[in-house]
Amino acid sequence: MIRLIPPFSGTDRRLWALAWPLMLTNLSVPLLGLVDTAVLGHLERPEYLGAVAVGANLFTILYWSFGFMRMGTTGLAAQAWGRRDSEAQAGLLVRSVVLAVVIGLILILFHQPVIRLGLVLMNPGPEVAMLAGEYAAIRIWSAPAVLCQYTLVGWLIGMQFPRGPMLMLITANSLNILLDVLFVTVLGWNSQGVALATVIAEYAAAALGFALVLRRLPGNLRLTRALLGSLADYGRILNVNRYIMVRTITLLLVLAFFTAQGARQGDIILAANAVLITFLMIISNGLDGFANAAEALVGEAVGGNDRHQFREVCRTTLRWSLWGALLFTLLFVLTGHTLIGLLTSIPEVRETARLYLPWLWMLPLAAVWGFLLDGIFIGATRTRDMQNTMLFSALVIFLPTWWLTTGWGNHGLWFSLVFLMLARAATMGLVFMHRSHNDSWFT
Template identity: 40%
Template sequence: MDEITHRRVLRIALPIVLSNATVPLLGAVDTGVVGQMGEAAPIGAVGVGAVVLAALYWIFGFLRMGTSGLVAQAHGAQDPAETGAILMRALMIGLMGGFAFMVLQVPLFHAAFLLAPASEEVERLTRAYLAIRIWGAPATIALYAVTGWLIAVERTRSVLVLQLWMNGLNIGLDFLFVLGFGWGVEGVAVATLIAEWTGLGLGLWLCRGAFAGGQWRDWARVFDRVRVARMMQVNGDIMVRSVVLQGAFTTFVFLGAGFGDVTLAANQVLLQFLEITAYGLDGFAFAAETLVGQAVGARRASHVRRAAVVTSQWGIGGALALGAGFWLAGPWLIDLMTTEPEVRLAARSFLPWIALAPVIGIASWMFDGIFIGATLSREMRNAMLVSVAIYGVALAVLPGAFGNHGLWAALMVLNVARGATMALRYPRAEQVAA
């Protein structure tokens, strides 16, 4: 296994950071082009449709993390046949999940509108948008597996190329179909559909090393009962962990609504800062996944520790930089996101929590990467369950005593608990590599 250096960490992490930066841009363009139609309903339809699909696809988000950890270990063990087999299993899961969504689209969309009712015009346009976008479900979910494989074998520049292709093509087709051809909401949907399927084609080409030598057609290996069971166990644990974490954030939003519309809006603005934090620090967590996974596969416990330390050093540096940036530029960013004076004032009053959030949360994000690389999915799941229980106690006490400040304090307690509970379990990461 190659030496773990700061240069190697940056070579893995920086393309992911740049890749993530293109994601908010696409959402802004989608909104902007339909906004040129001069009506509110199309903007709402694209927003609602995107949220519905994101919620559905997110169920399979475990494919990215599970694939990354398992492939990194096989790569570290110098077992190319298994790296190809893992990708094939993940692609099959992704394609079958996507086709299931296509078959079940009518009841799924009906349930979505029952949960989030919209005006008649917005619902009509959203249904037209979803009827087109759903045909991209197999490609989008399969791309989770492709991305996980590329990250695991340190091909993060390929991830950047893939994102630039998909988002660049999507943006270009947005302008052509919506502003050029006048297709409206359907034009945005068709643009995304084309980007998704061409993205999958490009992604499979970028993963062509997994298909070299025909190991991907070794069906006895691909469907090996022990290996399949291991993959399902890892993915199942990650899915439970992710559902619980999403529930914790959803609870935060719902409780914030109880403090009034202004506070709710202020919290929503500030949550965008947390999204920026995740995008900015993901690269270092992904580097931890890759390097820890390879070290475990190579049975090099000392390399596990080295990978954890070096990636975390960069993660901590990034967290401190983001915290300082939010503290200094936060008021300007708040004004950029909202023009409502009361919301601006409220958001400023809670800004110190956002400046602290990256620093407080970095341990939990880096341990996520370390545990994914070591495929300690059960320990990761259990740590999350304990952390959310602690968060529940904090929610029962702090908001009632300190209002919205108490709500933000409870969220910080969740991140501290996540970091602490995984830190206690960290020795297992080195033990599995022994």
């Protein structure tokens, strides 16, 4: 049984030592969205805000399709940490960085058809589509830096050095904020200025990440042919993480579908949903601090074959995740109207966002279970379970629910999103209980 306020144990202290830097790191990510939204939301035309919403969503799908480079690296690195295998830790890092650079260059090479296809699927209005295309043509140049960041952040979390990602992302996001204000407010570059600011900040974050990683590697380590590995080594990394890739693409396609359906209801609905989705990103990134800490501690327990630590980490992370969800719910109930007013001065967008705000109040407690279980499954590298439960929740629950509630307009769209979160919680919870009952986490 989970006690909400038990004595503060050693596991609590270890969890918080990892979680608080990761929370600050994660919460700094949606700050970019907040600043982008605030800077563009105060311009005279909502098309700029809609264009960045569409363009940013396109790159969220594109880049996080390779999110396994962060999540998979964390699980594998944490298990190597639990085994105290420094050679495996270094080899994983080198091979993952090589994959990140190669994939990033391929994305740049073939970006034009990818961007065109993404804009067709999202189907924004003609002017928003044109502005989003200009944004995307600049933003794509950050691909190698972004994918390297995923690998570096995942490795540092697995090595239980959460301050590294915190320093990387807070520094980069601060730079992005300053450049947003300079390029958009001062120089008047609108959505193109937002894109250029993001590209510069991503490369700054990657450079800082490499510097931090080099300091964490053993002093006598040298780059050898063995660390680079063979094609089979890269194949094994991709094989382990293919389920995370399918799971992540499915989730991101759901969010893209959400944006596209909002766009079909007009630029005002699209812009209002962009404001509220920014708040959802704050919720998910904040609660993911506990989930990320669980990835490292669960991976260590599995790598070290420590069942007692595994159970303690799961119980402790659940308790603190629930407290976090309750606090986020209270925050948006009390301050949601004020926060919307801070993000946009366009009266129609402000009034529309406030109309749909109550759906946001439901999301922290609906989504927290999925975030927590993601962390446990990643740490234990049970990625096939993540894929299967996400596919079921998206295809069997989300899409039919949306179709049945199309008559509700944007309310039906938000209802479907809340229902998706509940479906993830239920399906992953059943798998968790089954594995725990059969003691198959360590098999």
